[in-house]
Amino acid sequence: MNQLSTTAQQAIDEFQACEQWEQRARLLLQRGAQLQELPQTLRTEDNLVHGCETRVWLLLDREAVPPRFQAASEARLLRGLLALLLLRIEGLDAEQITAIDVTDWFAQLGLSRQLSPSRSNGLNAVLIRMRELLDNL
Amino acid sequence: MFLPSPWRQFFPGILAFAEQQQVWLDSAATAQKPQSMLDALAQHYQQGVANVHRAQHQPGERATRAFENARSSIAKWLQADAQDTLIFTKGTTEGINLLSQALAHHLQAGDEILISAYEHHANLLPWQQLALARGLILKVLPMDTDGHLDIDQAIAQLSTRSRIVAISALSNVVGHKQSLSALLSAARKIGAWTVIDGAQAAVHERPNLQQLDCDFFVCSAHKVYGPDGVGLLFARERAVPALRHWQFGGEMVRHCDYQHAEFLPAPLGFEPGTPSTANIIAFAATLEWLQSLDSQAIATHEAALHAALLQGLQARGMQIIGSPNCALVSFNAPQVHHADLALLLGEQGIAVRAGHHCAMPLLHSLGLAGALRVSLAMYNNGDDLQRFFAALDQALEILQ
Numbered sequence: 080m081n082q083l084s085t086t087a088q089q090a091i092d093e094f095q096a097c098e099q100w101e102q103r104a105r106l107l108l109q110r111g112a113q114l115q116e117l118p119q120t121l122r123t124e125d126n127l128v129h130g131c132e133t134r135v136w137l138l139l140d141r142e143a144v145p146p147r148f149q150a151a152s153e154a155r156l157l158r159g160l161l162a163l164l165l166l167r168i169e170g171l172d173a174e175q176i177t178a179i180d181v182t183d184w185f186a187q188l189g190l191s192r193q194l195s196p197s198r199s200n201g202l203n204a205v206l207i208r209m210r211e212l213l214d215n216l
Numbered sequence: 217m218f219l220p221s222p223w224r225q226f227f228p229g230i231l232a233f234a235e236q237q238q239v240w241l242d243s244a245a246t247a248q249k250p251q252s253m254l255d256a257l258a259q260h261y262q263q264g265v266a267n268v269h270r271a272q273h274q275p276g277e278r279a280t281r282a283f284e285n286a287r288s289s290i291a292k293w294l295q296a297d298a299q300d301t302l303i304f305t306k307g308t309t310e311g312i313n314l315l316s317q318a319l320a321h322h323l324q325a326g327d328e329i330l331i332s333a334y335e336h337h338a339n340l341l342p343w344q345q346l347a348l349a350r351g352l353i354l355k356v357l358p359m360d361t362d363g364h365l366d367i368d369q370a371i372a373q374l375s376t377r378s379r380i381v382a383i384s385a386l387s388n389v390v391g392h393k394q395s396l397s398a399l400l401s402a403a404r405k406i407g408a409w410t411v412i413d414g415a416q417a418a419v420h421e422r423p424n425l426q427q428l429d430c431d432f433f434v435c436s437a438h439k440v441y442g443p444d445g446v447g448l449l450f451a452r453e454r455a456v457p458a459l460r461h462w463q464f465g466g467e468m469v470r471h472c473d474y475q476h477a478e479f480l481p482a483p484l485g486f487e488p489g490t491p492s493t494a495n496i497i498a499f500a501a502t503l504e505w506l507q508s509l510d511s512q513a514i515a516t517h518e519a520a521l522h523a524a525l526l527q528g529l530q531a532r533g534m535q536i537i538g539s540p541n542c543a544l545v546s547f548n549a550p551q552v553h554h555a556d557l558a559l560l561l562g563e564q565g566i567a568v569r570a571g572h573h574c575a576m577p578l579l580h581s582l583g584l585a586g587a588l589r590v591s592l593a594m595y596n597n598g599d600d601l602q603r604f605f606a607a608l609d610q611a612l613e614i615l616q
């Protein structure tokens with residue numbers, strides 16, 4: 080298990096402090112709003128994650144050291160979840176990223192329910208795609 | 217909103233959901249089960265089981281009798297003639313796949329299959345794939361601005377090359393009951409086979425195959441308050457001989473040697489392997505129970521719920537797909553992604569469906585990435601709708 084970064088730990092504290100689903104939802108929307116916009120030119124078929132009912136684009140900036148993911152979605156809550164996923168892997172190398180237990184990460188945030196086993200929100204598909212992109216690095 | 221459902225008490229699943237603060241508004245996907253169905257299942261298993269149609273022992277005879285009684289009983293529910301055939305399938309999807317394969321040998325390159333623009337993938341893909349494999353033309357019949365099938369246009373599309381017309385009687389997205397008789401009789405005049413996808417329609421009105429003049433009718437038990445994994449394919453007497461055997465295995469042969477075989481006629485020749493005996497028997501029990509209720513009262517109750525649903529959505533400025541008149545409403549909130557709304561409704565214990573509803577080409581043609589769908593059944597009540605609207609208001613407040 081990787082050590083959590085300070086910002087990751089902050090996110091946990093913030094989400095854990097929520098007592099109601101409304102607060103959690105608002106926080107998630109805020110996180111989503113902070114996710115860096117992905118220009119339309121990068122929202123291509125190639126960058127689309129298959130297996131999400133809601134469209135999600137994911138790409139890996141290979142130039143950056145360590146490599147950096149960019150993600151986007153049309154759904155705002157999903158964007159929040161993506162932001163939290165990116166936050167968790169920030170600064171990690173390929174091997175560390177693959178070792179991450181996403182389920183555990185969202186459980187720590189108290190967001191397990193958002194990770195439905197059905198494909199509809201597709202975060203698992205996002206993770207699989209991340210691993211593929213890293214494998215091809 | 218005082219719209220109590222006198223039938224709610226007969227559905228343990230709905231009562232269990234209520235205890236968990238869950239509101240089930242996704243019955244178009246699958247319906248909850250009445251106690252009578254659960255009892256029939258338990259009783260069937262408790263009295264000891266046997267295969268049907270094969271054994272000489274008494275349990276086998278009893279099972280076979282119960283199974284064939286179920287067939288007759290379900291045929292009666294459909295108001296089929298004694299000469300018509302009822303084939304058991306796994307569901308609507310399998311029924312349509314069966315037809316697309318069992319009729320395939322009649323079709324030649326350039327022949328036409330006609331479907332509507334609003335078909336569920338189950339009534340699109342089997343025909344699409346058949347068309348691709350055999351060089352057929354798949355014609356897609358257009359909808360009018362209300363999202364209803366344009367019957368005049370549909371009839372105008374028929375040609376001497378039209379061989380199959382396959383249409384859903386109630387769209388799982390638009391929620392509009394289609395009147396199809398004019399199209400069916402026009403199709404029949406030019407000698408095309410007609411297939412009705414009754415997956416949604418059968419739930420809200422007992423099928424009447426005396427009146428609905430199609431060659432084939434398919435539906436799924438699980439949507440009509442029955443068990444999973446069972447469906448039926450009704451084949452009218454005149455159309456049965458057109459079907460060629462499509463799946464092969466035990467219990468469908470008259471004679472078999474290593475190199476050749478002769479098959480039984482329908483229905484048994486189209487039911488190879490061990491059937492879902494318990495579920496078929498429980499399906500018949502479900503339908504018998506349904507027929508013991510006041511169908512007019514159920515229809516009135518469902519119509520009142522539907523009107524209240526539609527009105528509440530309209531009052532909130534929701535963008536409704538088409539002009540639904542039965543069972544369900546699909547919609548989007550302006551400027552809100554359907555997935556966001558679905559998630560926040562889910563947080564509040566409201567089970568509705570969000571996405572493309574297995575009708576991707578339809579949503580695409582409407583310029584939508586998806587939609588939410590609220591669907592109703594006899595056990596829903598005014599409280600369910602009230603809770604839905606309260607949750608919708610909360611979710612919109614957060615998202616807008």
Ligand SMILES: Cc1ncc(COP(=O)(O)O)c(C=O)c1O
Nearest residue numbers: 307308309336338384388415436
């Ligand atoms: C109109 C329609 N046709 C076909 C189907 C497929 O039914 P099943 O999945 O039971 O085979 C459905 C189910 O959603 C439907 O709504």
